[in-house]
Amino acid sequence: MDTSLLRRYGTPTILFVIILGLWEMYIAIYDVSLLLLPTPRQVVGEYVQNFVKLNTFALNTLIEAFAGLVLATLLSIVAAGATFRFTKTSKMLENYSALAKSLPTVAIYPICTVFFGIGTEAIIAIVTVGLFPIMFLYALRGFTGVSEHDALFDSLAARTIERFIDLVLPRSVSYLMAGLKSAAPTAIIITIVAEYFGGSVTTLGAYIRRESANLHTVEMWGAIFSSCILGLLVFGVVVVLDRHFTRWRPE
Amino acid sequence: MEVGAQIRASGVSKVFPSQGGDLLAVDNVDLTIPAGQFVSIIGPSGCGKSTLLRMFADLESPSSGTIELGGISAAEARKARKYSFVFQAPTLLPWKSVLRNTALPLKILGVAKSERVSVAQEMLALVGLSGFEDRLPWQLSGGMQQRVSIARALTVRPPILLMDEPFGALDEITRDKMNQELLTLRKSQAQTVIFITHSISEAVFLSDRVIVMSARPGRIIADLLISLGSERTASVRLRPEFSECIKMIRGKLVDAYDSTKKSDLKPA
Numbered sequence: 001m002d003t004s005l006l007r008r009y010g011t012p013t014i015l016f017v018i019i020l021g022l023w024e025m026y027i028a029i030y031d032v033s034l035l036l037l038p039t040p041r042q043v044v045g046e047y048v049q050n051f052v053k054l055n056t057f058a059l060n061t062l063i064e065a066f067a068g069l070v071l072a073t074l075l076s077i078v079a080a081g082a083t084f085r086f087t088k089t090s091k092m093l094e095n096y097s098a099l100a101k102s103l104p105t106v107a108i109y110p111i112c113t114v115f116f117g118i119g120t121e122a123i124i125a126i127v128t129v130g131l132f133p134i135m136f137l138y139a140l141r142g143f144t145g146v147s148e149h150d151a152l153f154d155s156l157a158a159r160t161i162e163r164f165i166d167l168v169l170p171r172s173v174s175y176l177m178a179g180l181k182s183a184a185p186t187a188i189i190i191t192i193v194a195e196y197f198g199g200s201v202t203t204l205g206a207y208i209r210r211e212s213a214n215l216h217t218v219e220m221w222g223a224i225f226s227s228c229i230l231g232l233l234v235f236g237v238v239v240v241l242d243r244h245f246t247r248w249r250p251e
Numbered sequence: 252m253e254v255g256a257q258i259r260a261s262g263v264s265k266v267f268p269s270q271g272g273d274l275l276a277v278d279n280v281d282l283t284i285p286a287g288q289f290v291s292i293i294g295p296s297g298c299g300k301s302t303l304l305r306m307f308a309d310l311e312s313p314s315s316g317t318i319e320l321g322g323i324s325a326a327e328a329r330k331a332r333k334y335s336f337v338f339q340a341p342t343l344l345p346w347k348s349v350l351r352n353t354a355l356p357l358k359i360l361g362v363a364k365s366e367r368v369s370v371a372q373e374m375l376a377l378v379g380l381s382g383f384e385d386r387l388p389w390q391l392s393g394g395m396q397q398r399v400s401i402a403r404a405l406t407v408r409p410p411i412l413l414m415d416e417p418f419g420a421l422d423e424i425t426r427d428k429m430n431q432e433l434l435t436l437r438k439s440q441a442q443t444v445i446f447i448t449h450s451i452s453e454a455v456f457l458s459d460r461v462i463v464m465s466a467r468p469g470r471i472i473a474d475l476l477i478s479l480g481s482e483r484t485a486s487v488r489l490r491p492e493f494s495e496c497i498k499m500i501r502g503k504l505v506d507a508y509d510s511t512k513k514s515d516l517k518p519a
Contacts, residue, residue, distance in 0.1 A: 148342050155308055155336040157329050158359045166355065170346045248346040250389040 038218045046222030054204075054226040061204040062230060064120055065191040068127020069184060075128070076135035077176070081164070084143035094140055097133035105130060105193040118198040126194040131183045138179025142172025174249075177242040184238045188231045204230070256321030256333060256410040256443055258284040258307060263316035264468075265302050276302045278468035279316070284460075286410075289437065289444045291454035292462045293500065295507050299469030300447045301339075301415050307445060308336050308413050320411055332360065334411035335404035339419050341396035343388040343403075349375065350384035353403045360407065367406075374402040377436060394425040401433070405440060412442045419449065427485070430456055434483055451504070455496045456483060463503040473503040 020040045026032065027039050034042070047054060083090040108126050116122040149171070153163045195205020204223050211219040265277040277299040284290050292300050305311040307318055309325040320328035328334060335356070343352045350371050351358075357367035375381055378398040388396055397417055404412060418426045430453055437444065448454050454461045455477055463473035477496055479487055487493055 148338065148340055149344060151310055152336070152338065152342045153359075154310055155329065155334075156356050156359050157332060162359050166358070167344070170344070173346075246346075248387050248389075 035215055035217050038221050042218050043221040043225050046218045047225045050219070050222060054207075054222060057202055057204045057207050057223070058226050058230045060200060060202050061188070061191050061195065061227075062234070064123045064195070064199075064203070065127055065187040065234070067124045068191065069131060069180075069187040071124065071128040072131035072135050072183065072187075073176070073180070076132055076139045076179075079132075079136055080139035080143050084140060084168075085160075090140055090144065094137060097136045097140075100133040101137070103130070105190050106197070109194055109197050113198065120200055123191060123194045123199045123203075127187050127190050130190040131187055134183045134186065135176075135179045138175045138182075139172060142175030143168055145171055145175070147171065173245050177238070177245060180238045181235065181242065184234045185231045188227065188234055192227055257286045257319075258282075258321075258411065258443055258445065259319045260303075260307070261317050263303070263306060263313045263318060265299065265306060265311065266314040275468040277306070277313075278470050280469070280471055282462065282471065284443055284445065286443055287441055288459045289446065289457060290460045290462060291446045291448055291458040292464060293448055293451065293454050293504065294464030294469060295466045295504070296449070298464045298466050298507070300464055303464075303469065304413055304415050304445060304447050308334060310336075328411075332356070332407055333409065334413050335407060335409040337397075337400055337404045337412065337414040337417045339416045341388070341393075341400040343396055343399055345388050347388075348384065349380065349386050349388070349391070349399050352388065352399055353406060355403060356407045370406050371402070374405050375399070377405065377439070378402045378432065394421050394429060397421065397429065398432070401436070405436065408440060410442055412444045414444065414446045416447050416449065418453070426450070426453065431485065433457065451497050451500050452488065452493075455479070455493060455500065456487060461496075461500055463500060463507065465507045472507060473500070475499065475503075 024039050024041070027037060038046075079093065080090070083093055105126060108129050109122075112122050112125040112129065116125045149167055153167055158166070191203075192205040192208065195203040196209045197205075200206065201210075204227050208220055208223045208227075211217075211223065260280050260282045263277060263280045263282075264275065267274045267276055280303060292303065294300050302311060306313050307320065307325060309318075309329040318325040320333050323331065323333070343349075344355070347355070350368065353375055354367040354371035357370060362370075372381070372384065375384060378401055380395060380398055380402065383391065383395070388399070391399065397420075401417065418429050421429060434457065446454070446457060458477050461473075461475045461477060462471055463475070464470065465472045475496070479490070479492060479496070
């Protein structure tokens, strides 16, 4: 095996195994109650035992997160595309987005439920609102980027639409993919937090809330483990998409 | 084949506003280039050669004076695609294949796909890059990338070719090869060419005429006709007239560099 690959994947794997080992040892040595913290083996066991149920909930969570992510991405591309040529407007929106990025989900939740009720639509709206500033900032950075190619398009007397399709949009892909890498795992987190407060009962967030309230700590950790897998899966998909859409970059 | 167009600059100056006061980059340049002539502009770094070229291309506006390409203003010439510009860097779009990069000007002109593919292939063959159509820019060497950018510039068969140190980043041998190729290409297209360079031998080898500019603010301090005939092969470099031309231009450039030093010594 290539030594660089071994270093890249081997080191984090070893670290992860060490952390799990320390976790197991801590519980064994201090005899920690199951109500407080289960062992990693118990968590994985719970996940395997309730595989179908947890993955059904995870799928529902994924659908809400995905819908919110797609909406936020599309809206941010439209908003950045409409404003990037107007420096003052785009700068103002950039500042607002930087501020909005720090808004916690608990603050967005009550506002969205006023407009969308407490169902799936509200969760999707919360994810959209939460992710829009992230994606907008990346999209705007991509659209307002300047390179030596701008002078080329000037010399070719390219129209705005040609410049947008052949230069601005492809040049922004790297930025949009970087935005997605940040936004996709965040989408899962926002969705689960929003589900924790309300929405459909067959989701990971709602399940975590129920099991936590009933002091079913192992079940709760099983759902958390499922959330982690979901987050990693989503991130992996974005990495694959990134490689596909930016395959023109030097290897 | 469209023969090159005349280029004329009258009293062209360029001032760049800056915090420390306005910077006069180009000062009162008068220049007429007849259709079909190959003119090189040479001068010290920062003397405003590229700025002058960018004004010819309407990529910069002159602060005063007028520029005409083929009897129309630089802005109208740009909109009418009367020229092609070859940049110092190849400026290839990294996400497009060599073929699609070459065909870009035709795409912007609204030429049908089949025609633009055929013209792009023809131009790539002209610069010796047949078989590289599907490669991405990063898969080519610097010299090959610059050849693609020249092929791209030629696809619209422009009457005027503006070249801003296109071979500046290449090694000596590749540069000589590219010079020879450029002359061969020009035989088939006969454009008016303005070529910016730092290399005296390149300027003499390629040009019908060499313009020497002073240090900033850039002024024309010498305008020399190169009488080496139209057939230029590597052996031209061995002729005494070639060395004479180089010696003469070098002398003018030394004067220009000396004036740079003197202007640098002036108190602010």
